Amino acid sequence: MLATKRILLVIGGGIAAYKSLDLIRRLKERGAAVRVVMTSAAQHFVTPLAAGALSHDRVFTELFDREAEQDIGHIRLSREADLLIVAPATADLMAKMAHGLADDLASAVLLASTRPILLAPAMNPAMWANAATRRNAAQLAADGVRFVGPNAGAMAERGEDGAGRMAEPLEIVAAVEALLAAGGPLTGRHVLVTSGPTHEPIDPVRYIAxxxxxxxxxxxxxxxxxxGARVTLVSGPVNLPAPSGVTVRPVESARDMLAAVEAALPADVAIFAAAVADWRAASEAPEKMKKDGGALPPLALTENPDILATIAHRTEGRPRLVIGFAAETQNVVGYAQAKRVRKGCDWIVANDVSAQSGIPGGVMGGDANEVHLITPEGSEAWPRASKTEVAERLIARIAAALGEKESES
Known part of the structure; x- marks a missing residue:
């Protein structure tokens, strides 16, 4: 898919820069031509010699290079590429991009580019969570810059853990392929989907689901x-294979799911199809609770975070389209319309999951669905179809809605 494609890789100054060397190799394996720009900070972590040996091309490091700038080299570099990748995208580089600064070769190339730009952020979790970084990420997303990651996990700093790890090279390659996919109505978009149940532990053996x-x-x-979208799927425990070309983030509980969703932002579209448990045990028993013939043990419950409402009510970094699901057993449309307003989302996909739905195998666990699409304009009843057909129809509506939003703005 990347044969004949020209990629300009900007390597920022973070410890994750070592991954960018593998990224060059992965892109070259798929036939891409790779040129590299390195910041001065990046050169403290990896050398231009190593990047050049892997890319089979000159590595560019200086804005005022006498040879390269005779023909305005930073403009040429930005325009000769089909796509620009920034990996690692440090907090400093993101801030420069968000505010239009161009005081070195990397930032000048990025400011001058008219090509798609893909960022792979990498930084300490506190830096990624900082309000300034979140504002910058939201501004870049609004400007059309695409993101892959950051992922959650252990940091280089001892004892540090959280969202901030740079996406793995193969994840970045998959995002590049999706971004450059020809003809897809969601090409260049990031779609976030939640799926499956959540498991809320009662003790080491039992859970609420x-x-x-x-x-x-x-x-x-x-x-x-x-x-054509780059897709992040945050999934509770399921017995399903991962969809092709999709980045899957497996989780267990509602709190895990919310953390993974927030770590995956920014996104153009968020579809909350997961059946999240409304409640969890107020305290998890450390050992299996035993029957002893006496009184039943008390089970105190507490409310789980509302993932749909949390994302729909964000003031910064809210996806342009937030879609929830409503599984109802009565008054399906009425309850779903009230839920859409209460949660603050754009659309609700409502379905009847009662035994009277008439769907073989039931909606939950079966292969068919019959839904109502609830929007601010009203309710649409869709005919019964396979879940794959329902998905295709909803994705087509999403692509059309995003196109309308852009034409209005």
Whole structure:
């Protein structure tokens, strides 16, 4: 897919710069021509010699290079590429991009570019969570810059853990391929999908859960990927294979799911198809609770975070389209309309999950669905179809809605 494509890789100054050497190799394996720009800070972590040996091209490091700038080299570098990748994208580089600064070769190239730009952020979790970084990320997303990662995990700093790890090279390659995919209506978009149930532990053996197979959420993630989007699928425990071309973030509990969703932002679209448990045990027993013939042990419950409402009410970094699901057993449309307003989301996909739905195998666990699409304009009843067909139809509506929003702005 990347044969004949020209990639300009900007390597920022972070410890994750070592991953960028593998990224060069992965891009070259797929036939891409790779040129590299390195910041002065990046050269403290990896050398231009190593990057040049892997890219088979000259590495560019200086804005006022006498030879390269005779023909305005920073403009030429930015325009001769089909795509620009910044990996690692440090907090400093993101701040420069968000504010239009151009005081070195990397920032000048990025400011001068008219090509798609993909950022792979990498920094300490506190830096990624900082309000200034979140503002910058939101501004860059609004400007059309695409993101892959950061991922959650252990940091280089001893004892540090959280969202801030640079995406792995193969994840970045998948995002590049999606961004350059020809003809897809969601090409260049980041779609975030939640799927499956959550498991809320009572003790090491038992848990509270919802009856969800994850089939509809996984079908939506697959349909979005086929439409050219870069897709992050945050999934509770399911017995389903990962959809092709999709980055999967497995989670267990509602709190895990919210953290993974927030770490995956920014996104253009967020589809919350997961059946998240509304409650969890107020305290998890450290050992298996035993029957002793006496009184039943008390089970105090506490409310889980509302993931849909949390993201829909964000003032910064809110996806342009936030879509929830409503599984109801009565008054399906009425309850879903009230939920859409209460949660603050743009659309609700509502379905009847009662035994009277008439769907073989039931909606939860079955292969078919019959939904109502609830929007500010009203309710649409969709005919019964396979979950794959429902997903394709919803993704087509999403692509059309994003196009309308852009034409209005």
């Amino acid at each position: 919802n009856r969800s197979s994850g089939k509809q959420g996984h079908a939506l993630a697959a349909a979005a990927a086929r439409a």
